[in-house]
Amino acid sequence: MRNGILICMLLLLTACQQPTVYVYTQALTDIQTQQLTIRLQQQSLPYQFIQLPIPKEFAAATLLTSEDKLLTAETEQLAGIMQAMGYQPQINYVSAANHHYSDGNIGFYLRGEHIEPGFNMPKLMRTTNCSEDRYNNLRVTFNENVVAFTLLNGARAHLEWQFYENYLVINYRDISQSYTHSTPLVATPFGEKPSDTYRYTAHVESPQWLNCSLQVVYMD
Known part of the structure; x- marks a missing residue:
């Protein structure tokens, strides 16, 4: 609940600003974090890293769009970033797990996955x-x-x-x-x-x- 309140306060404070990508990451490697930062710099919207955990309800690569203003081209750019990093993005067009976006803001969630138990690559x-x-x-x-x-x-x-x-x-x-x-x-x-x-x-x-x-x- 506390995380949900913080998120709502953050979005209220930024409602009058240019649409922003709020970036949540979890368990990424250093190389992945570097790759993500480079790619975010190349897309068209300002972005901000948020130091809060990703809700476990979200898929490993999730985009949460604004309910009142959908930025189609920008959302496709962000989905392309996820795909380039080896993920299959899931796009949610409604609020989820107490995360709500408006005024064109977009939530970008990318979580590293651990190797499956019992999984072994051939040597x-x-x-x-x-x-x-x-x-x-x-x-x-x-x-x-x-x-x-x-x-x-x-x-x-x-x-x-x-x-x-x-x-x-x-x-x-x-x-x-x-x-x-x-x-x-x-x-x-x-x-x-x-x-x-x-x-x-x-x-x-x-x-x-x-x-x-x-x-x-x-x-x-």
Whole structure:
């Protein structure tokens, strides 16, 4: 209740100002926070970080719009930010969990998700189905929250990875690549074998070796 009162007071004080994005974050990594800040600076509305917890009723990526003034283009920009960070945004057009917005203000809620209990990434994978053939069959190793790509020149690029709502997300500077998981059978010289396959969901401008799926084939 106290948080709800604080939110209402905040919105009353800012009612006469330019529409503002109120940003709530929780359990984001340092890299994700940096990425989010860079992207917020590139969108068209002023924004303000709010140091209050995200209601557990909200999805990991939630936008709460103003009930009396819907800014469609700006809301789409903010949803695009969430998608670029590997999330699937949920947009609410009505008040929720004592959070209410008016005069065009928008609530932006982004919560890091812990890895699901019992979930384990394969320790060693290979790139496959790359947009550029030369990047196929790179060695990719996973360890805790760090993934290492062994590049064509033998150098190793160490990146941060997370698992969000059934998406594998790998972070590189101010971009993220997300992957969907499947377990197809893969043809080998010894017949069809099971695999863990992570297919990339978007095309990033750079580095090109993130435009590859990741796969391990189990031969036993």
